[in-house]
Amino acid sequence: MATTPQTVPAAPKAEGDLQDLAKRHLWMHFTRMGAYKDADVPVITRGEGCYVWDDQGNRYLDGLSALFCVNSGHGRTEIGEAMSAQAAELGFFTNWSYAHPRAIELAARIASYAPGDLNRVFFTSGGSEAVESAMKLCRNWHRMRGDGQRHKVIAREIAYHGTTLGALSATGITALRSVFEPLAPGGCHVPNTNEYHWPEGRDALWAADAIEERIVFEGPETVSAVILEPVQNAGGCFTPQDGYFQRVREICDRYGVLLISDEVICSWGRLGYWFGCERYGYQPDLITTAKGLTSAYAPMGAVIASDRIAEPFLEGTASFAHGFTFGGHPVSAAAAMANLDILEREGINGHVRTKEGEFRSMLEGLRELDIVGDVRGAGFFQAIELVKDKETRESFDDEESERLLRGFLSGELYRSGLICRADDRGDPVIQLSPPLVADTEQFEEIDGILRSVLTEAWKRL
Ligand SMILES: Cc1ncc(COP(=O)(O)O)c(C=O)c1O
Numbered sequence: 001m002a003t004t005p006q007t008v009p010a011a012p013k014a015e016g017d018l019q020d021l022a023k024r025h026l027w028m029h030f031t032r033m034g035a036y037k038d039a040d041v042p043v044i045t046r047g048e049g050c051y052v053w054d055d056q057g058n059r060y061l062d063g064l065s066a067l068f069c070v071n072s073g074h075g076r077t078e079i080g081e082a083m084s085a086q087a088a089e090l091g092f093f094t095n096w097s098y099a100h101p102r103a104i105e106l107a108a109r110i111a112s113y114a115p116g117d118l119n120r121v122f123f124t125s126g127g128s129e130a131v132e133s134a135m136k137l138c139r140n141w142h143r144m145r146g147d148g149q150r151h152k153v154i155a156r157e158i159a160y161h162g163t164t165l166g167a168l169s170a171t172g173i174t175a176l177r178s179v180f181e182p183l184a185p186g187g188c189h190v191p192n193t194n195e196y197h198w199p200e201g202r203d204a205l206w207a208a209d210a211i212e213e214r215i216v217f218e219g220p221e222t223v224s225a226v227i228l229e230p231v232q233n234a235g236g237c238f239t240p241q242d243g244y245f246q247r248v249r250e251i252c253d254r255y256g257v258l259l260i261s262d263e264v265i266c267s268w269g270r271l272g273y274w275f276g277c278e279r280y281g282y283q284p285d286l287i288t289t290a291k292g293l294t295s296a297y298a299p300m301g302a303v304i305a306s307d308r309i310a311e312p313f314l315e316g317t318a319s320f321a322h323g324f325t326f327g328g329h330p331v332s333a334a335a336a337m338a339n340l341d342i343l344e345r346e347g348i349n350g351h352v353r354t355k356e357g358e359f360r361s362m363l364e365g366l367r368e369l370d371i372v373g374d375v376r377g378a379g380f381f382q383a384i385e386l387v388k389d390k391e392t393r394e395s396f397d398d399e400e401s402e403r404l405l406r407g408f409l410s411g412e413l414y415r416s417g418l419i420c421r422a423d424d425r426g427d428p429v430i431q432l433s434p435p436l437v438a439d440t441e442q443f444e445e446i447d448g449i450l451r452s453v454l455t456e457a458w459k460r461l
Helices: 018-025 077-089 101-113 127-144 165-170 174-180 206-218 244-255 276-280 307-313 330-345 348-368 398-415 440-460
Strands: 044-048 051-054 059-062 118-124 152-156 187-190 223-228 258-262 286-289 301-306 372-378 381-386 421-423 429-432
Touching (some): 077 330, 101 118, 101 301, 118 307, 127 165, 127 258, 127 286, 127 301, 127 307, 152 206, 165 174, 165 187, 187 206, 244 258, 244 276, 301 307, 348 440, 398 440
Parallel strands (some): 152 187, 152 223, 223 258
Antiparallel strands (some): 044 051, 118 301, 286 301, 381 429, 421 429
């Protein structure tokens, strides 16, 4: 399992240039580095709005916001200026027994946006740490209430919740898990909400009810939490059925299980709201977030906990014995504050809600291509599922998928000037998640490139 490499033909290079150094020293994440033996590593050197440029001067439309995270777009100098001012004032201090103004202000601001009684913010350095922290917090909370057996977490098949051994036990992608087993114990998986491959006539809330079945099967007294994304990324933007989250909330309440809304991608405007749970009208006990909080100008994540979860930790000698040196880093917090200023000032949530219909209908138009089976998603977070046979919805087998995604699509989309994700962690999909400032011009560009590359892909198959 690796991301599909964006290979560009190798150009002659001198020892010590960026290509040479990258190939000799840089260990890229989730990357088949062997793919760069005879091809160049794409080196992105600058960005502006929805576009980035490589070291050869080629321009690309960043249809993925780098990795679902540059929400306010590239080249926002005001975020850099805020970071620089913060570094000059106080470059670093920790949140271990100390506070500093930016972390306090940011925590209060996040609490003011978060729904219901989600009021307490625990900062981390990124998404996996946020998920790891939330999972530990849930276990600790149950234990403090005398419910020490509750340690299991229920997540969905194909969902990605991060890579640390605890978060990985929630991740539901076999290829990412199997090479690292044994993982932290307690990860249990249930079906996701991808109805495209469900048999006809299945009850709409079947996937929600599967969570109850699993809780009962495991023994409710052993289950700590359910962790779900508002829209599941891996597998290709699986949206919830109407009433799905309301049913899940009821189930969690019935069995004393906590609900974690993993919004590492789905918050900060990605779905047109501060938080994805607002869009679907449910109240989680905890939210995990990262990425778009700073629009990725600095690493930062957070767990946002309700008053109910925080309460036992606020009295007497109690503490949450967990933390990270860089949690709440003042420079990251300053980046987040400046980023949130931009999102607010430019009315980004409203922009996404106003424009998502236009973006979606452009993608819907691609259904006329033989290779496009399904189009799904919400806000500026959409996916196109590729199929071998539209009638039967038959997917590509592993070998075909390899040829299609890695052998052709990924490289060709990149060479055509579009950065997006061709992914086969479930069935093959193309994922799109442009910066939230994207507009008609970018939608049309995405449409044009996808149409021609997907048409060519079908011919080659
Ligand atoms: C839903 C979700 N949770 C957790 C993570 C892990 O975040 P990070 O890569 O910042 O550790 C991701 C990353 O994409 C994610 O999408």
